[in-house]
Amino acid sequence: MNQSTTLQWEDAGQTHSAQWHSENGIAPHKKIQIADDTLTADIAYRLACEGTAMLYRGDFQNARQLLQALVRRVDKPSKKSTRADRVSKEKIKSPLDAFNLHRLTQSQRARILGMVLIHLNADHTIPLRRAPDVAQACLEAYGTQETSYVISLRELLGVISAHEWRKTGIQVLTRDDQEVRIHPHYGVFSPVRSEYIGLILKAPLPEAIKQSSIAFDIGTGTGVLAVILALRDIQKIIATDLSDRAIACAKENIHLLGLNSEIQIHKANLFPQGKAALIVCNPPWLPARPSSSLEHAVYDPESQMLKGFLSGLKDHLLPNGEGWLILSDLAEHLGLRTREELLIWIEHAGLKVIAHLDTKPTHPKAFDKADALHAARSKEVTSLWRLTQK
Structure with missing residues (x-):
């Protein structure tokens, strides 16, 4: 833009x-x-x-x-x-x-x-x-x-x-109280909201991982979720993004952490070729039009990425595989999307919900009563939706 x-x-x-x-x-x-x-x-x-x-x-x-x-x-x-x-x-x-x-x-x-x-x-x-x-x-x-x-x-x-x-990096909590640093580039969304990373760490891995230890990270950004999956001992992760800035950023972070053998970065619109036992996606949470190139990680016009992920997920999952959708319900509290719409999209995509893990946000705006959107932010819940084929 x-x-x-x-x-x-x-x-x-x-x-x-x-x-x-x-x-x-x-x-x-x-x-x-x-x-x-x-x-x-x-x-x-x-x-x-x-x-x-x-x-x-x-x-x-x-x-x-x-x-x-x-x-x-x-x-x-x-x-x-x-x-x-x-x-x-x-x-x-x-x-x-x-x-x-x-x-x-x-x-x-x-x-x-x-x-x-x-x-x-x-x-x-x-x-x-x-x-x-x-x-x-x-x-x-x-x-x-x-x-x-x-x-x-x-x-x-x-x-x-x-x-x-970019120089100092952001500390990201991983398993066993270890910490790694992710170095965001200009124009790439920084992983400053740690609650969704905690969900990725807690969710039980699908059974299909035992037979085929491969995962996809859709819309990888800095590569942070691909890194978390690698630290959960998944042997092969393919991370995708359409942004050249994100691709360069993710590659640098993977290199700095010595994870080149576990993680591949591909430029692609959503899914790479093939199938995986686990497919993770953290799409922009608000269905609105971004006003700048720096807002693409926050706003998803007409929920295009969310719908694209759901509609293509079934065709890229291995038997007994799972898709993990990381999504805040802030859009629901703002009247931008309803829970019923989300469930209908999941249903129409030939998917079913196994479970969802929930957590409350910990960022300062959630507690700032002077914030213009405090009424909605105070109710916000971030969820990891575990999805599989019907």
Whole structure:
């Protein structure tokens, strides 16, 4: 969904241009004003709200402070806006209304905060005073570039943050209290919610594993579930994904953990060729349209991946094999999907439910009463559905 084309602006009576890059798929801005350290936060906020982007030419650290000031203004609107919010809340009649309003609010917030722009050289260096060395972080996210380019400062800070996550990794609890580190790449969903990993560890392996120790991991992302299956002594795991970033990320993690002999990574739409005794899938949990390439791991338009996994599962299972579907019921609490719909899809796919293991989420948002979706999050349950052929 990233958009890359030419951005043009005027500076000192001359026309300049550079490649424009946006992971949110935002088109090049039409109105651009050169900004420097004299720009006040109030004026910047007004310009951003009016649709004028600001290409920063001053001190990099001052640009960061300006963005932080915009965050404070966006998150603490005026009294007039507060009154409007109260009216909006009165119109919210259902959890679905709350979800739609939340997404609209987040979209508007991202639009305003994305108006501060940074120009980078082709070698990913920033020609601003006190600019950090972001070359490696940008190389990891965007690859090599032939020309200079412009991105939003907010996106750049996300790239820097992702680089730090990639360097340090995320500790993942495995069996016998062992811990391994998974290193997420930019644009690949990080396995920060550990409750579903615990379900994979607890679920009894299917009987078919004894005859054929082979498993598939559908939509592997970082490769974390394939790693967990390998640590449960499954001898051969084939992990698939369509994202090039995910493929590269999973391969790196498998290599770092010394699991190349147990795990193969294939680029495929859902299933690889052949059959397996166990097929695991952790699809995006919410049936809605992603607004950026970074949201594909969260939103599954019209439940396409979920339905595709269920409809193809039977044809790829060995006799007495199982499919493990990792799914939160948050969509049900938000009014995006019903339990009855899920059960009907399972039924129509020629599958039956053996059992499901449930757990409550432990991430901070589940306990944050100020969160816009707290009413739904407080009821959320994550389940591992054990499925087999009828």
